[in-house]
Structures are given as C-alpha cells and as structure tokens.
Amino acid sequence: MRVQTTMLDEWGKLLITGWNKAGWMAKSTQLGDRIAGLVGAPDGSVIVGDTLTIKVYQALSAALEMRPERRVILSDNGNFPTDLYMAQGLIGTLDKGYSLKVVAPEDVAGAIDETVAVVMLTEVDYQSARKHDMAALTAAAHAAGALTVWDLAHSAGALPVDLTGTGADFAVGCTYKYLNGGPGAPAFIYVTPHLQNAVRPALSGWLGHEAPFAFDLDYRPDTGINRMRIGTPPVLAMAALEAALDIWEGVDMAELRSESIALSELFIGLVDRRCPTVTLASPRNPATRGAHVALRHPEGYAIMQALIARDVIGDFRAPDVMRFGFTPMYLEPNNIHHAVDVLAEILDNRLWDRPEYRKKAAVT
Amino acid sequence: MRVQTTMLDEWGKLLITGWNKAGWMAKSTQLGDRIAGLVGAPDGSVIVGDTLTIKVYQALSAALEMRPERRVILSDNGNFPTDLYMAQGLIGTLDKGYSLKVVAPEDVAGAIDETVAVVMLTEVDYQSARKHDMAALTAAAHAAGALTVWDLAHSAGALPVDLTGTGADFAVGCTYKYLNGGPGAPAFIYVTPHLQNAVRPALSGWLGHEAPFAFDLDYRPDTGINRMRIGTPPVLAMAALEAALDIWEGVDMAELRSESIALSELFIGLVDRRCPTVTLASPRNPATRGAHVALRHPEGYAIMQALIARDVIGDFRAPDVMRFGFTPMYLEPNNIHHAVDVLAEILDNRLWDRPEYRKKAAVT
Numbered sequence: 001m002r003v004q005t006t007m008l009d010e011w012g013k014l015l016i017t018g019w020n021k022a023g024w025m026a027k028s029t030q031l032g033d034r035i036a037g038l039v040g041a042p043d044g045s046v047i048v049g050d051t052l053t054i055k056v057y058q059a060l061s062a063a064l065e066m067r068p069e070r071r072v073i074l075s076d077n078g079n080f081p082t083d084l085y086m087a088q089g090l091i092g093t094l095d096k097g098y099s100l101k102v103v104a105p106e107d108v109a110g111a112i113d114e115t116v117a118v119v120m121l122t123e124v125d126y127q128s129a130r131k132h133d134m135a136a137l138t139a140a141a142h143a144a145g146a147l148t149v150w151d152l153a154h155s156a157g158a159l160p161v162d163l164t165g166t167g168a169d170f171a172v173g174c175t176y177k178y179l180n181g182g183p184g185a186p187a188f189i190y191v192t193p194h195l196q197n198a199v200r201p202a203l204s205g206w207l208g209h210e211a212p213f214a215f216d217l218d219y220r221p222d223t224g225i226n227r228m229r230i231g232t233p234p235v236l237a238m239a240a241l242e243a244a245l246d247i248w249e250g251v252d253m254a255e256l257r258s259e260s261i262a263l264s265e266l267f268i269g270l271v272d273r274r275c276p277t278v279t280l281a282s283p284r285n286p287a288t289r290g291a292h293v294a295l296r297h298p299e300g301y302a303i304m305q306a307l308i309a310r311d312v313i314g315d316f317r318a319p320d321v322m323r324f325g326f327t328p329m330y331l332e333p334n335n336i337h338h339a340v341d342v343l344a345e346i347l348d349n350r351l352w353d354r355p356e357y358r359k360k361a362a363v364t
Numbered sequence: 365m366r367v368q369t370t371m372l373d374e375w376g377k378l379l380i381t382g383w384n385k386a387g388w389m390a391k392s393t394q395l396g397d398r399i400a401g402l403v404g405a406p407d408g409s410v411i412v413g414d415t416l417t418i419k420v421y422q423a424l425s426a427a428l429e430m431r432p433e434r435r436v437i438l439s440d441n442g443n444f445p446t447d448l449y450m451a452q453g454l455i456g457t458l459d460k461g462y463s464l465k466v467v468a469p470e471d472v473a474g475a476i477d478e479t480v481a482v483v484m485l486t487e488v489d490y491q492s493a494r495k496h497d498m499a500a501l502t503a504a505a506h507a508a509g510a511l512t513v514w515d516l517a518h519s520a521g522a523l524p525v526d527l528t529g530t531g532a533d534f535a536v537g538c539t540y541k542y543l544n545g546g547p548g549a550p551a552f553i554y555v556t557p558h559l560q561n562a563v564r565p566a567l568s569g570w571l572g573h574e575a576p577f578a579f580d581l582d583y584r585p586d587t588g589i590n591r592m593r594i595g596t597p598p599v600l601a602m603a604a605l606e607a608a609l610d611i612w613e614g615v616d617m618a619e620l621r622s623e624s625i626a627l628s629e630l631f632i633g634l635v636d637r638r639c640p641t642v643t644l645a646s647p648r649n650p651a652t653r654g655a656h657v658a659l660r661h662p663e664g665y666a667i668m669q670a671l672i673a674r675d676v677i678g679d680f681r682a683p684d685v686m687r688f689g690f691t692p693m694y695l696e697p698n699n700i701h702h703a704v705d706v707l708a709e710i711l712d713n714r715l716w717d718r719p720e721y722r723k724k725a726a727v728t
Binding site: 024050051053054057080081084089090093094096102174176184185186200201203205207209212213214215216217218219231232233235236237238317318 | 538
C-alpha cells in the first residue's frame with residue numbers, strides 16, 4: 001500500500017515536486033535513523049541508499065585513506081564474496097601495493113597487527129551463521145591502530161547489534177533480508193560520529209555535496225553522514241522499506257533474539273533426532289550463531305528444491321549448504337515442527353531424487 | 365500495476381525463489397537491451413542498475429585505465445555536477461597526478477589533445493539544453509587517442525541517439541527523466557562491444573562476477589556488459605521501469621524528435637511575443653538544442669512556484685533558470701498555448717510576487 005501511495009498519489013500527482021512535497025529527499029536520513037535504532041547507533045549516523053556492495057566500497061576506501069601508512073586489508077574466508085571482491089577492485093584502482101589478507105575466521109584476531117589498515121568482516125557468516133565477537137575484534141583492531149568495517153547483512157534485524165558500544169568505525173548492511181525491505185531494497189551505511197567529517201568520499205556524488213542544488217562545479221562534502229549519499233535515491237524502494245520498518249517499532253531486539261534462539265535450538269534438536277544424514281554446518285553454541293541455521297548434505301540442492309516444492313522455503317549455497325532463517329516475527333514452533341517433518345520425509349524416502357529437483361536453475 | 369504484481373504475486377508468494385521464477389535476475393540485461401534500442405546500441409551493450417552517478421564512476425575509471433599513460437579528464441562547465449564530482453572523487457582516490465580540465469562547451473573540441481585520456485560530456489546540457497555534436501567530438505577524441513564517456517541523461521528518450529554510429533566508447537544515463545522510470549529509477553551504462561572485455565571493473569561487485577553463485581573468494585569479471593553489474597538489482601524499481609518502457613515499443617525516435625521540436629519552437633515563439641521580461645537560455649537553433657527549453661528571469665524561482673501552483677510543472681535551476689520539458693508522448697500544442705498563457709499572466713501581473721512563492725524549499 002505504501003508503494004502504491006507513493007506511485008499513484010505522489011509520483012502520479014506531484015511529479016518532480018514530490019522531492020519536496022512528499023519528502024522524498026529526506027527519506028534517506030529518516031530511514032537511516034530508524035535503522036540506527038535497530039543496530040545500536042545514534043541518530044545521524046546511518047544513511048540509506050545504493051547497494052550493500054557500493055556501501056562496502058565507500059566504507060573501505062574511506063577507512064584506507066585514514067590509515068595512509070598501512071597497506072593491508074584483513075578479512076576472512078567467511079566474508080560474503082562481494083565484500084572481498086570490492087576490496088580487490090579498490091586495491092586494483094589504488095595500485096599502491098595494497099593487499100587483501102584473507103584468513104580463516106578463527107585466525108582473524110591473531111592476524112591483526114600494525115600492518116593492518118582495516119579489518120573488514122561480516123559479523124554473521126552468510127553460510128554457517130558463525131558469529132564474530134564484534135566488540136572483541138573491534139577492540140583488538142583499535143589496539144593495533146586499525147579501523148573496522150562491519151557487514152551487518154545477516155545481523156540487522158536478526159540479533160542485537162551495538163555499534164556504539166562495540167566502538168565499530170564503519171558498518172554496512174542490506175535491508176532485504178531480516179528487515180524485509182523487499183528484493184533489491186536499498187542498503188545502509190554507518191559511520192561512527194567522530195569519524196564522519198574526516199571521511200573523504202571516493203564516490204563523491206552530488207547528493208553528498210554540501211549544497212547539491214547549488215550545482216557548483218566543485219565537490220564539497222556535506223557534514224556528517226550525509227556525505228555518504230551518492231546519487232538520486234530510489235524513491236519507490238524506499239517507500240517499501242519505510243512500510244517494512246513500521247513493524248520494527250517497539251520490537252525488543254533482546255527478546256527477539258531469545259525467541260529466535262529458541263526456534264533454532266528446537267530446529268537443531270529435531271534435525272539431530274530425525275535427520276541423521278544431514279550434518280549441522282552452524283555452530284552448536286547459540287551464542288556464537290546468528291539467526292539462521294545451515295545444514296549440509298551432498299544432495300543439498302535437490303533437497304532444497306523438494307522443500308520449496310512443499311512450501312518450506314530456505315535457500316541453497318554451493319556446494320552443499322541448505323540455509324534456514326529463524327525470524328520470530330513470522331515463525332512459531334509449529335512451523336519448525338512442520339518443516340522438520342517435511343525434511344525428514346524427503347530424506348527418509350529420497351523424495352529429492354527426481355529430475356526436476358536436480359536440474360539447476362541459473363540462480364540458486 | 366506492474367509494481368503491484370511484482371510486490372504481491374512475485375515477492376509476496378515466491379519470496380527468494382522469485383530471483384529465478386519471476387526472472388528478477390535477468391531483468392538488468394533485458395531492460396538494458398530495451399534501452400539499447402532507444403539509443404542506437406546493439407543488444408548486449410547496455411545494462412541497468414545503480415544510479416547514474418555510480419555508472420559515471422564505472423565508465424570513467426574503466427576508461428582511464430585504458431589510457432594509462434595519460435592524466436587528463438576533459439569535461440565542460442555544462443556537464444551535470446555529479447559527473448564532475450565523481451571525476452574529482454576518482455582522481456582523489458587514484459592520487460597519481462590526474463587532473464580534471466573543465467572548459468566552456470564551445471572550447472571542448474579545441475582542448476582535445478594527446479594529454480587527454482577521456483573526454484567526458486553530457487550530450488544535452490541539463491540547464492540550457494545546448495546539444496553537443498556527439499559524432500564530431502567522439503571522432504576528435506579518437507583522432508587524439510582519447511576515449512569518450514557520454515552522459516545521456518537528457519538525451520535517452522528525448523531525441524535520437526546513435527551510439528554505434530557515433531563510435532561512442534562509454535555512455536551512461538538515467539531512466540527517470542524522459543524514459544519515465546519513476547523517481548530514483550535505476551540508471552544504465554553502455555560499453556561499446558569491442559571494449560567490453562578490456563574493462564577492469566573498479567566496482568567489482570558479486571553480480572559482475574563470472575559465476576556469482578559459486579561464491580569464489582576471488583573476483584573474475586563476467587564477459588561482456590555483465591561485468592558492469594555491481595550489487596543486487598532493485599527489483600521493485602525495475603518493475604516500474606519495465607512498465608514504463610512498454611510505451612516506447614514502436615516509437616520512431618526521429619518522428620518523436622520532430623514533434624518535440626515543433627512543440628518547443630511553438631513555445632519559444634509564443635514566449636518571444638508574450639513574455640518580454642524572460643530571456644531564452646537555450647539555443648535558438650533546434651538542431652543544437654535538446655528536448656527542453658530554458659528561460660531566464662531574476663525571479664525564476666518564484667515564477668516557477670507560481671506556475672506549479674497553476675499545474676504548469678517545470679523546474680528551477682539556480683540561480684535563475686526555469687526549465688520546461690517537451691515530450692510529445694504527453695503534450696500537444698494546446699498544452700503549450702495554455703502554459704504560455706499562464707506564464708504571461710503571471711509575469712504581466714507579477715503574480716509571482718507572493719511570500720509563499722518566494723520561500724525556498726530545501727530542494728528546488
């Protein structure tokens with residue numbers, strides 16, 4: 001409905017005057033402030049726009065320039081590939097001897113030394129749901145003089161995040177997973193307040209300018225988080241996101257987290273008993289696990305297709321991982337029992353072994 | 365309706381399976397091919413996504429790397445500021461002695477020499493509608509060994525563009541002006557086929573990867589225009605754009621151009637006679653003018669507010685320019701007569717001189 005209002009009443013009637021009259025231009029910061037409330041950040045520290053991939057580039061390039069004497073970006077092999085790719089692309093652009101050092105997740109802490117400019121990590125692993133200790137790793141980075149870029153793609157709306165408390169420098173995230181902004185919904189970026197005005201935006205678009213509508217020929221960054229704006233904001237997508245964020249008003253993230261853990265513990269317990277041919281690919285300790293659970297099976301792809309055909313919708317990540325999300329806002333214990341019933345039936349009777357389930361789609 | 369279908373039937377029912385089942389992942393290239401048809405480009409040379417600002421950065425960084433021995437980006441002071449800002453941001457990132465040389469539009473041809481790596485221009489000036497000769501300037505650039513980046517923001521859907529015929533190397537554009545994609549609709553980028561596989565993407569996001577869903581740790585660009593994809597595509601915005609592009613099926617751009625010129629000539633003629641206090645800020649020769657007409661008046665801001673209050677909707681560009689678009693798909697001579705009637709009445713009776721029209725909004 002919000003999208004329809006935006007299209008028919010605002011776009012349809014106001015045309016370009018909607019930028020003022022319908023408040024389109026202010027949405028990036030308004031939605032940013034609402035997301036800030038969900039990730040432990042103050043007003044004025046988060047802004048919405050672009051894709052997570054672009055926001056990674058913004059954060060990483062800004063952070064690197066703040067540590068000009070250092071040449072190492074440290075990340076781990078559990079990071080989502082686009083984060084690593086953007087680091088590689090940026091390094092190629094800079095062409096100054098930078099390197100991306102990718103270690104195993106458990107080796108990150110030990111690899112932080114005084115050559116590291118930036119520690120760039122995804123808090124919750126997109127496959128296994130293994131959860132990094134953001135506070136400890138941020139403290140370790142700071143102790144070595146490095147900055148941090150945290151990717152919250154599988155954290156925001158999934159579990160409590162305390163950007164202020166952990167001292168994170170930069171963070172980025174998407175809104176199309178747990179925040180339900182819709183397919184391809186815009187991303188967000190956080191910059192800790194004391195660093196905001198030290199950022200030189202590499203992607204210095206007109207909407208990050210101090211006076212975008214003065215149409216000066218020279219770029220002058222706006223103050224604060226606004227300088228992380230780039231181009232014209234996606235109004236329709238922001239309308240969908242705005243409606244999606246309404247349901248988060250008044251949600252207690254600690255309570256949501258404990259319900260989410262209860263659901264995932266129930267799921268893991270049932271799978272342990274009833275599905276002996278799958279293995280758990282997520283940490284057993286819920287304190288070090290995000291809000292999804294990954295199971296491994298050599299026929300994971302076909303099994304997931306068989307599940308989807310029965311309206312149990314998770315997703316598959318090559319080569320053999322099935323992911324299941326646990327969002328207490330939409331799921332209750334009955335759904336978990338049902339999902340495991342269906343999974344057990346598929347496994348026990350090899351119902352996945354049908355050509356239509358084994359045929360891979362272009363996108364999995 | 366297309367957006368509603370995408371939201372309710374696709375997103376609402378298919379959830380993440382919509383990426384395959386509803387063909388979301390293929391939209392960026394499908395819509396690119398449709399836009400290609402409107403700008404004289406072959407299939408497989410245009411892709412949709414992100415904002416025009418980001419696409420400028422992609423094109424410019426790729427072009428600069430193709431001329432590694434040169435250090436000058438040549439542009440003009442009629443270029444839209446975000447293009448200049450992105451060049452400045454990129455130069456700051458590269459930090460290798462690059463410079464952005466900004467000359468007057470009429471001096472561009474004479475400034476192209478063998479120090480120039482890239483000539484970056486907007487074909488139709490966003491303010492005055494002055495139109496560059498894309499073919500001649502591209503030929504001059506190539507003769508000097510430089511590449512071209514053309515911004516088609518005020519060209520695509522406004523007048524015939526022949527990217528293939530002019531030999532343009534890179535082009536970018538937005539879809540929210542003449543293509544009616546909606547506020548903040550996604551942008552597009554063109555790369556001439558013979559250069560596509562030579563591009564090193566600076567913004568090397570996962571969807572430009574050869575195999576995004578293999579989740580490799582190292583970036584390998586896809587072949588062709590696909591490597592200009594960056595992050596997850598904006599599905600809802602693409603649904604709106606898809607519907608908007610339907611109306612362009614079968615449109616003859618040459619015919620549209622001659623109707624657009626007829627409307628703008630009518631407008632200029634009527635304004636000349638009836639509105640002596642405004643001056644024409646666009647070229648008089650329609651062959652060197654885009655599809656909008658700019659008028660200048662010291663009280664342009666208040667006059668535009670008075671026009672908008674009377675449902676004659678143009679826009680204002682500081683310090684004193686009023687812009688009026690001429691799209692034959694929506695306008696006919698009657699509308700032009702009416703618009704000039706209203707404008708003349710406002711000017712003759714100083715109806716603009718009211719506090720509510722003079723109060724500037726944040727966005728103008």
